[in-house]
Amino acid sequence: MNRTDRNNTDDHAPAEPGRAVDLNTALLEGVGGISGMVYTALPVIAFVTANAFCALPIAIGVALGVGLVLTGWRIKRGERLSSAVGGLAGVAVAGGIAAWTGSASDFFVIGIWAALLCGIVTLISLLARRPLTGIAWNAVHGGKHPWRADRPTLLAHDIATLAATFVFAARFAVMQWLYLADATGPLAVAKIAMGTPLTALTVLVIIWAFRRSTRRLITTAPAE
Template structure:
């Protein structure tokens, strides 16, 4: 009798009581019709963006403050004061980030970068050498990005698609390679311009102007480059998806 009643409930699409007392089991018309209780899947957590990984807008501002402290300290009390000011401010910023439970990498990386730059400046005895690593890093980046375009492996496309898990399908699409090549060239020009301007100011021993140029030509120009990469990525994604239909 009980088996007949249960079968009738299943045929009618009504929930069937669970013999273990855990509530009704879904019938054939509930969910996928398998008779198994359906559980909503938890929302997938979004991957943090590059800006979030860098500490957000606050993190971008914080990255410029040690440079500003170094320039002001050097103009007021000389190299020693500049180094102390930059290091002290970078430690304070790192502590504030950790207190706010932000990503630890920008905090540690900020202190480490300032310490290396300050160490080189202290070793050479010249305030302008605080900017030496950044200047030559820009030249290296310009060469690497430029060569990747000549090799038909635009680095902007490789980095973007590797970070987003899009694979290598874009490399088989001629227009995608072209768009990412344009974005890579934009980044090449940005890095080359940074090197040219800052190297000129370095040779001229313009420490104050060099610090200002580093801040102005830093994230604002990089933002322009990232917009070019985003344009190439959106164009490639739209075209590749259209080809799958």
């Protein structure tokens, strides 16, 4: 009976680590890799370039046109409709704000304030000793693991959430400074440089924290 019970346990044990692997893959796919960086950068580059030679409404139209082409290309490649249309929606909202205020720099205002909001939320979670990455990991695994009671696991999520907080804070500080200086070109550079590359590094830290949590609280749990 003991051997049978052990075999049954072994049969079900890999299920949770497998789910963690799926989550790691989803996180990496969410960043988008090099293609994601290109999809994000091209409308911004088109807007700034057009704005240097044309009136603001034309520059907004050029950015929307590039966004439409990219959306069609992404759908043709078989990407999820929500991801493809989401990028276009972001360009449309940014362009709408710039058109409403008449300032090219306002094309970037949503990203600036979104970075501030996300930074505040992640910082509050750290101060409350409930880092967001740990909450996310536990929710994915059924919300039944005492991850805060395991100090190495809690520390890992402190580090991961702190990395996200730092990225959000740095993004807000740099872009807000450029926004106040009305430096549209440098704003575009900062948005691209501090967008996907820094997000990808943060995701790697989060994946490390997730794997550490899974290894300590799930993979080794049957043996303990």
